[in-house]
Amino acid sequence: xxxxxxxxxxxxxxxxxxxxxxxxxxxxxxxxxxxxxxxxxxxxxxxxxxxxxxxxxxxxxxxxxxxxxxxxxxxxxxxxxxxxxxxxxxxxxxxxxxxxxxxxxxxxxxxxxxxxxxxxxxxxxxxxxxxxxxxxxxxxxxxxxxxxxxxxxxxxxxxxxxxxxxxxxxxxxxxxxxxxxxxxxxxxxxxxxxxxxxxxxxxxxxxxxxxxxxxxxxxxxxxxxxxxxxxxxxxxxxxxxxxxxxxxxxxxxxxxxxxxxxxxxxxxxxxxxxxxxxxxxxxxxxxxxxxxxxxx
Amino acid sequence: xxxxxxxxxxxxxxxxxxxxxxxxxxxxxxxxxxxxxxxxxxxxxxxxxxxxxxxxxxxxxxxxxxxxxxxxxxxxxxxxxxxxxxxxxxxxxxxxxxxxxxxxxxxxxxxxxxxxxxxxxxxxxxxxxxxxxxxxxxxxxxxxxxxxxxxxxxxxxxxxxxxxxxxxxxxxxxxxxxxxxxxxxxxxxxxxxxxxxxxxxxxxxxxxxxxxxxxxxxxxxxxxxxxxxxxxxxxxxxxxxxxxxxxxxxxxxxxxxxxxxxxxxxxxxxxxxxxxxxxxxxxxxxxxxxxxxxxxxxxxxxxxxxxxxxxxxxxxx
Numbered sequence: 001x002x003x004x005x006x007x008x009x010x011x012x013x014x015x016x017x018x019x020x021x022x023x024x025x026x027x028x029x030x031x032x033x034x035x036x037x038x039x040x041x042x043x044x045x046x047x048x049x050x051x052x053x054x055x056x057x058x059x060x061x062x063x064x065x066x067x068x069x070x071x072x073x074x075x076x077x078x079x080x081x082x083x084x085x086x087x088x089x090x091x092x093x094x095x096x097x098x099x100x101x102x103x104x105x106x107x108x109x110x111x112x113x114x115x116x117x118x119x120x121x122x123x124x125x126x127x128x129x130x131x132x133x134x135x136x137x138x139x140x141x142x143x144x145x146x147x148x149x150x151x152x153x154x155x156x157x158x159x160x161x162x163x164x165x166x167x168x169x170x171x172x173x174x175x176x177x178x179x180x181x182x183x184x185x186x187x188x189x190x191x192x193x194x195x196x197x198x199x200x201x202x203x204x205x206x207x208x209x210x211x212x213x214x215x216x217x218x219x220x221x222x223x224x225x226x227x228x229x230x231x232x233x234x235x236x237x238x239x240x241x242x243x244x245x246x247x248x249x250x251x252x253x254x255x256x257x258x259x260x261x262x263x264x265x266x267x268x269x270x271x272x273x274x275x276x277x278x279x280x281x282x283x284x285x286x287x288x289x290x291x292x293x294x295x296x
Numbered sequence: 297x298x299x300x301x302x303x304x305x306x307x308x309x310x311x312x313x314x315x316x317x318x319x320x321x322x323x324x325x326x327x328x329x330x331x332x333x334x335x336x337x338x339x340x341x342x343x344x345x346x347x348x349x350x351x352x353x354x355x356x357x358x359x360x361x362x363x364x365x366x367x368x369x370x371x372x373x374x375x376x377x378x379x380x381x382x383x384x385x386x387x388x389x390x391x392x393x394x395x396x397x398x399x400x401x402x403x404x405x406x407x408x409x410x411x412x413x414x415x416x417x418x419x420x421x422x423x424x425x426x427x428x429x430x431x432x433x434x435x436x437x438x439x440x441x442x443x444x445x446x447x448x449x450x451x452x453x454x455x456x457x458x459x460x461x462x463x464x465x466x467x468x469x470x471x472x473x474x475x476x477x478x479x480x481x482x483x484x485x486x487x488x489x490x491x492x493x494x495x496x497x498x499x500x501x502x503x504x505x506x507x508x509x510x511x512x513x514x515x516x517x518x519x520x521x522x523x524x525x526x527x528x529x530x531x532x533x534x535x536x537x538x539x540x541x542x543x544x545x546x547x548x549x550x551x552x553x554x555x556x557x558x559x560x561x562x563x564x565x566x567x568x569x570x571x572x573x574x575x576x577x578x579x580x581x582x583x584x585x586x587x588x589x590x591x592x593x594x595x596x597x598x599x600x601x602x603x604x605x606x607x608x609x610x611x612x613x
Binding site: 036135136138139140142143144145146147148150151152153154155227228231234235238239240251254258261262264266269270273276277280281284285288 | 307310311312314315318319322323333430433434437438439440441442445446448449452453454460544545548549551552555556563566567570571573578582585586589590593
């Protein structure tokens, strides 16, 4: 049986924004129900809270030295013990969340914006510019990330801004590769061709037409890179290239107490280590959950 | 095959050239006045000028770059500022040490991660799969020094089973040397397991879903035979690629692990050079690490195309 359609009747096309909204709502529902997402939010949320409220939550002043009580093992007065200057470790761990949670997200944001722009341009225009930029990207990626960061920090000198710029610039090529791949397949689709036929300008097609449709991979990439940014910031401050020696910082605290391990002082390195581990794992679980819902 | 090889070699050569520009820019242009940066703001201007003259950093940029490249091609990497030794000697020793640690870590992690990835794929979406993929990747994203410190606390302090320094005393046997390398290698196993297992899992799932696997099952082959003869052969291809990309990291990226365990490899050498602002050592070290990565990627491409003719033909067209 065939249905003959009246050619004059308006064709009912499902309106796109509606569909998109339903899909988005469905995705969000799946996401908040996923156990990995919930555990990730609890772990990371705990540290975000510490970063926001910091000094209010800390039982003692994290900077107050007390040389008579240095390297005290965990006890009721100092739940996490004290460090080499007698400062309260618990307070330092709580307040230490702030520095890393300022630098890492800003660096990731910078890298994502730069990377998205490069990915859109190379993926949309292709040709010579694409070839040249991609060769540069490949050659930067041939050096381990941490080495590139070291080279740049030694060349311009360490500061909080340097950390953000360096990590952002190092991440940009990696994000650019992902975005470029997404743009390449997107640019073949009819709506892009239609926009071109309408004689729209390149920047309009890239940012108003293609960008909204590649947001999925960009969001996933942002959360994944955020985990690596925390990894990188912690590592660089462990190596002594941190932002500011006067601010409590997990990586720096670990590197300053590493030498005391042989003397049995485990608390001054264990608690900041666990703090870094739980923060990174929390963000990684969130990233994994988001990636899973976009894959469906 | 010849065309494929030429194509890849050409790309690697271009990448290498660009890499040398980036490294040169990073180590000689970005710091501004190299001599001033090395000697600090209070140093005598005459000393700064003398150092710049010795390094050749007082000349125009283009001739500096040309000098550096032409010496490099002849195998002369210059003299280290902090050690006063030829850079080639320093890098040679460090490179050998790095290869030792990398080889040991690979021997431990590759079979383990392949097993984990295949198991996860066979139990797809069940508990074991989630445990291997999520657990593996969670451990992989924890910074190496955190993993290393927890291992040191557990095996070095609380159980007191293994040495916490990777440096075996001089003249010790191979066995003792390996014993000293266990903790750093174990740290690497934890870092790498998640990546390799995840790629192996993805490859195995693709092979399991492929038509040829269906055919093999339907024609009545035993499950063991299907997995060994049809699935594994195809699923391990991407694993080779990921192992190659990790080689660059293992040879030069272990700054933290080598510092933590006091192991004299490339990572520690580059880090020391960075700390002491030893620019000649720094730029050569970084460039060598990049070359190792490019060679490893090239070898992986070759192995990949030998095992998988489809790639060879696709790029020859």
